[in-house]
Amino acid sequence: MDETGQPTEREIGVGPWEGHWPTGxxxxxxxxxxxxxxxxxxxxxxxxxxxxxxxxxxxRHDFHVAIENWQHDFNIGTVVRTANAFMAKEVHIIGRRRWNRRGAMVTDRYQHVRHHPSVEEFVAWAESEGLPVLGVDLFPDSRPIETYPLPQRCVLVFGQEGPGLSDEVREAAQDTLSIAQFGSTRSINAGTAAGIAMHAWIRQHRFAG
Structure with a gap:
């Protein structure tokens, strides 16, 4: 409250350090x-x-996250923010280098983000690192992520909103994984799907046993 009794805007963070400054x-x-x-x-x-x-x-954890960016997908900022929350090793942008950073809420300053101009270059990088590529999309042959044994070292790939994963990524993927849905819509938001998939990795490798 201010001096007139009106609520003031909530301040984020903390003010200047009070007392002797810490060392380090x-x-x-x-x-x-x-x-x-x-x-x-x-x-x-x-x-x-x-x-x-x-x-x-x-x-940082041993999983990576990649998202295709052929049409300036607004979900990329959300994916970066979620990757930061779950401590992904890196986020990989496939396609256009530029993306809308607003949804990242400045977390891209703390999360490593790497760009690959094409799927071919991304796949070559993954192979050089010995990382299996796992696509996340709703295909008839996709395996349920809820029961799939995710490798500790892997890269989870998400398509842009609407078209989903490209044929090139699907062909390069070791497997494609689906997320169980029970409502009337045929798909869920790509940023939401990325969060669910990352948390599936966390459940298996941080809370197993």
Missing amino acids: EHYDPELLREGDRRNVVDEYRYWSHDAIVADLDTR
Whole structure:
């Protein structure tokens, strides 16, 4: 409330550090002095951007995420944001280099994003890394992701909203996986599908046993 009793806009983050400054190279003097209003967890308050990324790099998971971007798919920002939440190793953009970053909510500053101009180049990269390609789409021969044993090291690929996975990705994929649906629509939002698939990996490899 302000002095007139009216509600004030909720502030994000924290203000300037009060008292003696903490020591450590990971702290950012400007943030300590001015306050930290970024969208980061409390553990990283007042840390510099480079220090946060370096710490995340020590804990990233072994799965990668890729999405085809032939028509400036607005879901890419959501995929990047979700990949950051689930600590994906990298996000790969196949096709157009430019994408709408608004949905990422600045998480692309902390999440590694790699561009591949074509499916062929993306597949060559995956093969060089020994990573099986797993497409996520609703095909007649897709296997249910709910019961599929996801490899610890893999790359989950999603198509653009509407057309779904391209024939080239489908041919290169070790398997394609489907997400169970029970309503009247034939598909779910690509960003939502990506979140479900990433969480399936988390359930199998972080909470198994």
